[in-house]
Amino acid sequence: MQPSTKEGGNLPDIIRAGSFHEFLTQLHARYGPISGFWFGQVYTVSIASPELFKQHTHASERPPILYRLFEPTFGSASILYTNGEEFRIRKRQYDRAFGHTRLSSYFHMFQKATDRLVENWSKKEPGDYIPLCEDTFVFAVRAALFTILGEYFEDDGLMIKFKTAYETY
Structure with a gap:
């Protein structure tokens, strides 16, 4: 796809x-399952086919601008902002612990965290305040830490x- 503007590309x-x-849905409907567009001044390729995606799992160059939105959450040292050989090394290490086959061993822990949240919310009376941000933060971190450290948390x-320390840091 040609850029709409010189500075903004297809933004x-x-x-x-x-x-x-919606943009990607329209892009692929018009140009096919593998299409390119300009994300600002960065030419970006999008793949919308599982078969084509499998052929490109070795790709290790991704425009960091795509993930800038998540930088405050994950930090600039996240694998999202890593490319080249460093990305390949880290991906191999992470896949051992968090790959698709390994994740199935964590399902019971995710279910346990979910059951705990449902139990806490089901104790609430109609109209009771639910600290949604705190509860969902605790849920997400508990699920993640279960996978890393077991049931310590x-x-x-x-x-x-942990949440207080996280917010303080």
Whole structure:
């Protein structure tokens, strides 16, 4: 796809589409399962076919601008911002612990974290305040830490201390 503007590339097209997802849906409907567009001044290739995606799993160069939105959450040292040989090394290491086959061994821990959240919310009366940000943060971190450290963070008190330390840091 040709850029709409020199500086913004196809960003105006993304805005017109209503969302990045809608833009990509339209892009692939028009240009096919592997298509290119300009994300600002960075030429970016999008793949919308599982078969084609499998052929490109070795790709280790991704425009960091695509993930800039997540930088405050994951930090600039995240694998999202790593390319080249460093990306390949880290991906191999992470895949051993978090690859598709390994994730199935964590399902019971995810289910346990989910059951705990559902139990806490089901104790609420209609109209009771639900600290949604705190509860979902605790849920997400608990699920992640279960996979890394086991059930050590099962205690809600430890989770709140972790959240406080996280927010302080």
